[in-house]
Amino acid sequence: MEPTVSGSDERTVRELIRFYLLDHRTPVGRAIDIALLGLNLLFVGVFVVETYPVSARVRSALWQLEVGIAGVFAVEYLFRLYGARDRLAEFSNGYTMVDLLSILPTLSIVLLPTSVGIVNVGFLRAIRIVRVLRFYRFTADAEFFFGTVSDNTLRAMKLFLTILVLLVVSAGLFYSVESGANPGIETFGDAFYYTVVTLSTVGFGDIVPATAAGRWVTVAAILAAVILIPRQASKILREWTSKEKVNVTCPDCGLAYHDPDASHCKACGHVIYQEADSRE
Incomplete structure (x- = not known):
């Protein structure tokens, strides 16, 4: 039931904010979930499109879109901290830290443009790709805005999400350290292709890391795949064998x-x- 703000059941603004950020059942809670999900996809999509040759007009529009979405995420981040029962625990929460890390590059360029001149701005903005980790927050429980799924379905969704996140984050980081130095990496699609071929152990060898950072990103991606994917798959297998x-x-x-x-x-x-x- 949707909370009210009248009579003995009166809730503070802080409680209302916490309720709607966690709620999946009321129209407002569902609308917030759908909006955040769509903005997450759009935020990551902007990063991907920017790696391709586009006109100056399109690039300017993408930058304005990125700033606008980052502003929405910044407001959401502050609301989560404000509405949390334990703000320190919320601040140190892995999902919340990912939220902050993904918007800091954009906000730092907007708010402190002179301070980012000493760092690689391309690499700094590439950190936005970690926003895909935010999708794990939507699988924290079996209840979604479209209904409740079974535990086995939830495990399958987490496995698919783990593979997708691993590929996208690895490709994004590999692109950020290899673009400009590696003639085989011109777009995010090139980096994604390299990541899929590498993590699937096919290893065509047509694209290889040209920098030390690229090699370390590759090593980290392989280790993460070896550790995370079997762990998620074993949970599904254990559930199937215990039916x-x-x-x-x-x-x-x-x-x-x-x-x-x-x-x-x-x-x-x-x-x-x-x-x-x-x-x-």
Whole structure:
């Protein structure tokens, strides 16, 4: 039920902000979710398009769009901190830190244009690609603006998201350190192609890192793929293999999920007398 701001159920502005930023059921909460999801996609899309040859007019329009979206994200970031019950915990939250990191490059160029002259502005703005990590916030639970999904579907979504995020972030960082130094990397598409070929272990060899930073990005991407993807996939496999199990916990050793016809715990041998239909 949507909160009200009247009578004994009166809520402070801070509570309302916290409610709507977490809510998936009310029209306002759903609208916020959909808007943030769309802006996330658009923010990442602007970065990708900017890596391709475009006219000065289009590039100027993309920059204005980037600044506008970054401003919206900055307001959202401040609202999350303001509405949080524990602001320190919210500030140190991984999702919140990603939010801040993704908008800092754009805001620093707008607010402190002279201070960014000593750094590589292209690399600084490429950090915006980490915004794709923000999509993990939408999979924090099984409830979405379009309804509730099963645990297995949620795990599959997280696996797909892990692969997508790994490819996009790796490609974005590789592009930022290799463009200009590597003749094979002219656009984000080139970097994405290299990342897919490398992480899939195909390794055509038509594009290779030309800088030390590019090699380190490649090493980090490979290690992340080796660690993260099997971890997510194992959760799905474990769920599939336990579908035929019955959720009964052994009172002696605490082992849960036993075979449908089990009468004894397979770990300790304790009698559990799990019921089974003899007709099966």
